Amino acid sequence: MxxxxxxxxxxxxxxxxxxxxxxxxxxxxxxxxxxxxxxxxxxxxxxxxxxxxxxxxxxxxxxxxxxxxxxxxxxxxxxxxxxxxxxxxxxFRARRATRLSRVLIHPSGAMELRIIKPSFKYTPGQWLFIQVPEISRFQWHPFTITSAPKDPYISLHIRQVGDFTHALGERLGAGPDVVARMTAEAMRGTDPETDKEQGQMSRSTFTEFNLAVNANLPAVRIDGPFGAPAEDVFDNQVAVLIGAGIGVTPFASILKDIYYRQRENRLGSLQRVEFFWICRDAPSFGWFQSVLAEVEAAQANPDFLRISIYLTQKINEDMLWNIVVNDAGADYDPLTLLRTRTMFGRPDFMSIYDRLRWAIEGGRYLPGSTAQLQTKVGTYFCGPGPVGKAVKAATEKNSGATVNFSFAKEHF
Structure with a gap:
């Protein structure tokens, strides 16, 4: 024992x-x-x-x-x-029949598995276990659901970092060689304005594998869904979503669901959303760019959703020159192809939360709010521990009688 x-x-x-x-x-x-x-x-x-x-x-x-x-x-x-x-x-539940319908790979190396939707309901931010019997009949691995409940499929974004994910990538034809080639092509990029006019997004382009090659997709089993801290995001007046690297996956489903709820006018108590994404390298923007572009374009109220993207990669001279040339006079950011401009370096969360608190207390952030009512601000974080500690410290310091900052960390 x-x-x-x-x-x-x-x-x-x-x-x-x-x-x-x-x-x-x-x-x-x-x-x-x-x-x-x-x-x-x-x-x-x-x-x-x-x-x-x-x-x-x-x-x-x-x-x-x-x-x-x-x-x-x-x-x-x-x-x-x-x-x-x-x-x-x-x-018993995990034996329900399901199978892969599509397999996509993004320039960042993340695989997107689209699974035929089984007969279960889930909420944004939840996760499930997946098993691929062809790779291992005993291993179940947890992954966050990145599709919205209204999507006709279940999608999982998987980064190849371990034995199981590497074996899965090789089985699906998305091994390291394919990822390296796609990343190199994505980094070359093209002119943002030309891409927009032609309906292309070079840094976000994904590859869907030829069905003739992948006609025999492996069978999969899923067990879930399971609860997550971000399930109550719509119970807040203000939601702050912070993802670092692949830790952004829980918020893909939430942002998609916000998009659907806006169209149906079912946002509940939610009045503002602050989304922060911290990335180590430029290719990582690729797989999530299409979701952000869709949500950004759907905003009738530009103040409802504010996107802040930070790139922590060290910028060399060639990359800096390309950014300056492509950014001059362009309507879209040259790295993400979003209207939101990319910021470089690490965010100062203490300063960010301090400004947010002052804006709420001053009545400039939420129209119609008064100092007599406490504003509920929910912070949801997924990423490395040191960043999470900095965010938690900022929420605790700025929480008070008029603004209540809560903090929830997603473990991945």
Whole structure:
């Protein structure tokens, strides 16, 4: 039992989960044998209340009258029934028939899997487990749902960073060589105005694999959906969405759902949305650009959604020259092809939240709001821990009687 606890503990670290998810997954199934150990470790009078001195010379140093026996079943039987019932239900639920309908790859290397929508409902920001039996019959991997509930499919954006995702990419024909070639082509780019006129978006162009080549797409199984912190985003008056790198995936579904809700006038309490995306390199803008462009173009009220994009990549001289040339007089940003201009460096969240609080308290941010009413601002973050700590510190410092900043972190 101690060995099982040691294995479970050592493979539960964040680094191990990201770099070797298989070790984390398999060792945590040893918890079943740990439970069996709880039921059996009291046999043979292993646990006793004491040893009578008159019997200490008798092997194996115990008297049956002093045995405590096994008692922990009284405390574990009902949780055990609930656990195995839930596992059985999930196994049954995961056997529902579904399959891949389309496979796309974006210049950033992210694969987009579009799955025929099964018979379940989900809300924006939720996630699910996916299994590809052809790759592994035992591994289930969690991914955030990036499609909106009203989309006719379920989409998952997957970055190739581990053994499973690399194997999946190779199986779908989206291995490292394909990703490297597409990224190089995306970085070359073309003129933004020409792209817009021709209906093309060079840095956001995705490739849909030829169905003749991928006619035999692998079968998939899904288990979910499961809840996430961003489910209550529409209960706030102001929502601040902050994604770093691939951590932007939970907000793809939310922004799409905002787009649909705006068309149906069903935004609830939500009056303003602040969206921040921090990227390390320019190609990463590719897969999410089409979603942002669609939502940005649909805004009848330009103040409802404000997009702020930050690029932390070190800019070399050639790239700087290309940005300056393409940006001069252009209506769209040369990197993202959005109306919103890209900012360089890391955002100062303490300053951002300070300005937001002053604008709300001064009545300039939400028309019609008064100082007597508390404004509820929900912050939803997904990304690296250090950035999350900075955002949380900014929300805690600026939260007060008139503006209540809440913070929720999505783990990925």
């Amino acid at each position: 101690l060995l099982i606890m040691l294995l479970i503990y050592t493979t539960a670290s964040r680094k191990m989960r990201h770099q070797c998810f298989e070790a984390f997954w398999y060792t945590h199934h040893l918890a079943f044998f740990f439970a069996l150990g709880l039921y059996t470790h009291a046999t043979g009078c292993f646990v006793r209340d004491g040893v009578d001195p008159a019997y200490t010379h008798v092997f194996p140093f115990y008297d049956p009258n002093h045995c405590l026996g096994y008692m922990s079943w009284r405390f574990t039987i009902w949780p055990g029934i609930l656990y195995f019932g839930e596992r059985s239900y999930r196994e």
